[in-house]
Amino acid sequence: NAGVTxxxxxxxxxxxxxxxxxxxxxxxxxxxxxxxxxxxxxxxLIHYSVGAGITDQGEVPNGYNVSRSTTEDFPLRLLSAxxxxxxxxxxxxxxxxxxxxxxxxxxxxxx
Amino acid sequence: xxxxxQSPPDLILQEGANSTLRCNFSDSxxxxxxxxxxxxxxxxxxxxxxxxxxQNGRLSATTVATERxxxxxxxxxxxxxxGVYFCAVIGWDSKLTFGKGITLSVRP
Numbered sequence: 001n002a003g004v005t006x007x008x009x010x011x012x013x014x015x016x017x018x019x020x021x022x023x024x025x026x027x028x029x030x031x032x033x034x035x036x037x038x039x040x041x042x043x044x045l046i047h048y049s050v051g052a053g054i055t056d057q058g059e060v061p062n063g064y065n066v067s068r069s070t071t072e073d074f075p076l077r078l079l080s081a082x083x084x085x086x087x088x089x090x091x092x093x094x095x096x097x098x099x100x101x102x103x104x105x106x107x108x109x110x111x
Numbered sequence: 112x113x114x115x116x117q118s119p120p121d122l123i124l125q126e127g128a129n130s131t132l133r134c135n136f137s138d139s140x141x142x143x144x145x146x147x148x149x150x151x152x153x154x155x156x157x158x159x160x161x162x163x164x165x166q167n168g169r170l171s172a173t174t175v176a177t178e179r180x181x182x183x184x185x186x187x188x189x190x191x192x193x194g195v196y197f198c199a200v201i202g203w204d205s206k207l208t209f210g211k212g213i214t215l216s217v218r219p
Contacts, residue, residue, distance in 0.1 A: 033207065042197060042209040050205070058206060059112075088152065097141050097201045099159035105152055 001026050004103035006091050012109045013081040021076040021106050023091030029101075031094045032074040036060065036087040037105075043090060049074055081110045113138045113202040117210035124188050124217050132183040132213050134198030142201035143174050145183050148212070149194045157183070157196075188217045 007022045025032065033048035035058075045058030049068040063085060065077040074093075078085060088107050094100040114137040124130055134143070145157040158165050158172040160181065165172055169188075174181040185192055195212040202208070 031205075035209075040211065042211040043199075044209070045206055048206065090154065092207070097205050099142070099144060099156065100199075100207055101156065102146075102154040105154075107152075 003027065004091055004093050004101055006089075006103035006106050008106060009104065010107050012111065013078075014111055015082060017081050018077070018079050019081065021078075021089055021091075021108070023074045023076065023103060024072050025074075025093040025101075026072065027093060027101070028071060029093035029095055030071070031096060031100075032068065033058070033092050033100075034064070034066065034074070034076045035090045035092065037090060038087050046076065046089075083110045086110045112204065112206070113140065113200055113208050115198060115200055115208055115210035117196075117198055117213050119213065120211070121214045122216070124215065126188060126190060126217055126219050128188050128217075129184070129186045130188060130215070132185070132196050132198075132215075134181040134183070134210055136179050136181075136198075136200050138179070138202055140176065140179075140200040140202050141205075142207075143176075143181050144199050144207075145172055145181070146197040146199065147192075147194050148197060154197075185215075188215075190217045190219055193217045 004025045034046040035043040047066040049055045091103045092100045116135045147155045162176045171184045199209045
């Protein structure tokens with residue numbers, strides 16, 4: 001099993017550009033979620049999904065869109081990047097509310 | 112939502128020393144996990160421990176759910192234990208909430 005994979009590992013965007021961070025898991029997990037990590041803040045939940053076709057907002061959803069068309073994939077879209085979105089982004093998956101497994105992260109810089 | 116507090120915020124140890132890291136949470140939880148974030152940024156699962164005690168080598172963890180705290184014990188610390196240790200909980204809303212982490216530095 002590859003576990004949770006994320007692409008790209010690094011990305012630099014200019015203000016106003018759009019992009020999609022990819023997340024995939026091969027463990028047939030129902031739950032998937034996106035977090036951002038900023039210095040001194042721990043990880044904060046952006047959006048999550050409890051199954052294909054179902055998504056909901058987390059603590060810091062503004063500026064991000066998600067969709068879940070398959071069990072395996074949960075992409076995170078930035079429609080118009082802002083410098084405040086410079087962060088490290090982690091994707092995670094789990095069975096229901098059980099142990100969560102994290103991907104390696106994507107380091108995003110918005111200039 | 113649930114508040115998660117970790118203490119101490121920073122910890123410096125000599126190699127070989129033991130330590131206890133604490134996690135307090137403000138409400139009942141369905142899930143509690145401890146993670147180690149290594150210097151390369153990887154989040155490594157240490158324990159999934161909503162209650163009780165577990166051990167894995169030099170590390171062990173205890174969660175007392177009724178008193179809303181969890182402890183992570185590191186014995187005979189090594190330089191490779193350095194990094195940030197996070198506690199994270201899931202409450203009634205099924206959302207994982209992280210503490211701000213404890214930065215551990217183990218000196219040779």
